[in-house]
Amino acid sequence: MIQGNNVLVFNWLYDLATDQPLQPSGFHGQLAEALSGSDPQVADAAMRAHVRHGVESTVRAVCGVQATAESKWRSRRANSR
Secondary structure (H helix, E strand, C coil), X not given: CHHHHHHHHHHHHHHHXXXXXXXXXXXXXXXXXXXXXXXXXXXXXXXXXXXXXXXXXXXXXXXXCCXXXXXXXXXXXXXXX
16 A cells, blocks of 8 residues: 555656656557567566656656745644644
8 A cells, every 4th residue: 555655646746746748659558568578678677667767857856845834834734633
């Protein structure tokens, strides 16, 4: 469950918090082809490239976020529950 939530959070960050362009055309189709093929090394390399896509821009975006007075209430409110 925790791992699943981490994936959801990362996808949210990737989609909303970065200036990362959309995936290239055929991005998931090429991944599916590599994963369903007969070469495990090709599948491994394709999956690693897939999960690394957008990591750098996501990290830059998250590191650049500054807490503001407007956003601090959300942290206090979440912690008070």
